[in-house]
Amino acid sequence: MNRTALALALAACGLPAAPDALAAGPAAPRTLALHCERVFDARSGKVLGEHTVLVRDGRIAEVIPGRAKLADAESIVLADHTCTPGWTDLHVHLDGESSPQSYSEGFRLDPVDFAYRSVGYAEKTLMAGFTSVRDLGGEVTLHLRDAVNQGAVKGPRIFAAGTSIATTGGHADPTNGFNTHLSHLMGPPGPTEGVINSIDDARQAVRQRYKDGSDVIKITATGGVLSYAKSGDAPQFTVDEVKAIVDTARDYGFRVAAHAHGKEGMKRAILGGVTSIEHGTYMDDEVMGLMKQHGTWYVPTISAGRFVAEKAKIDGYFPAVVRPKAERIGALIQDTAGKAYRNGVKIAFGTDMGVGPHGDNAREFVYMVEAGMPAAYALQAATIRAAEVLGVDDQGVIEAGKRADIVAVPGNPVDDINAVLKVDFVMKDGQVYRRPTLDAPAQ
Structure with a gap:
């Protein structure tokens, strides 16, 4: 990663613009x-x-x-x-936006390209009313955060996770989908790249995020929809690995967000002490009970679910291995969010924008109300409740x-x-x- 080039790209994008x-x-x-x-x-x-x-x-x-x-x-x-x-959106990815080209761009584009794009995404998000975001994955966003803080570009206040933490072959393994020759050439990713396979690896990965300048830790506790892998819900950490991440994160003042679709992965993440469950597609009464017992927050990201379910109907939008997951999982999230609300699970606002188009974040409010939440509750989820999830008391x-x-x-x-x-x-x-x-x- 050429950090100087990233900084120049961000500054070049943002300097001509005055806030108002x-x-x-x-x-x-x-x-x-x-x-x-x-x-x-x-x-x-x-x-x-x-x-x-x-x-x-x-x-x-x-x-x-x-x-x-x-x-x-x-x-x-x-x-x-x-x-x-x-408003605060607790789940965004400002370094990209879903398209049929997303799966090849990582091979064709440089970090500077993604940095240039992120500047426009940040401005769209701010202009849509979101003055803070929690960005859950993407090294570029650490630099975007700094550029916003320095006044070089327009954007929301960013709480950035940097590189997500996964297991080998997990949702955030950066080498998923690589051919055998390329995988052998690069070697297996490790804690520095956010991939762990032991308790010691888990601790090292968190410490690396601290070294990188992260504000929050993001783990992928289960498979995911858009990763180039078959399962969207299999558990991908042991409870002890999650605990090692959470305990080490606490040493550095980090909170931990857990991407999770499947029941078993959610249970392990909750028992391991994470702050929030993201997506939560297959959440059931047992998981909801555990969340209430442990005070775990739920960030539904209905927007992303609706987006991927819609795009799964379009031939060629997603790779063949992704399309059935998008069609099956995406359609369920809004219903899960409604059940979680009725069962008294603590809910905060998040969209997973970057999956859907940046700037459309406020549609999540409408989807939350459609799921059965009062409008006032949805607004609280993006204001005072989101501040509680972040652990800040000044907004x-x-x-x-x-x-x-x-x-x-x-x-x-x-x-x-x-x-x-x-x-x-x-x-x-x-x-x-x-x-x-x-x-x-x-x-």
């Missing part, structure tokens, strides 16, 4: 006053009446009921809008002292969840990235 007219012109005023006709209270799940949100130095300074008049603040009037905390609510991450949509999304598809105001860390074309006049 506010940033491109004279310096923004020290205080902004957002006049929200309604505010979503993520703690209670209720929509409150008109409030003024004061923003100063990237933080929420004060939340005042009603329309406050402040001579020393620039007003942004969001008439007939509901302001919510910035996910509109309160004084928290990060000024605020999204506004016309109408009331609790009454009509489709409003989330019409985001026209986005603020991250107090910086306005998107605003209605015609603001109501300041008062």
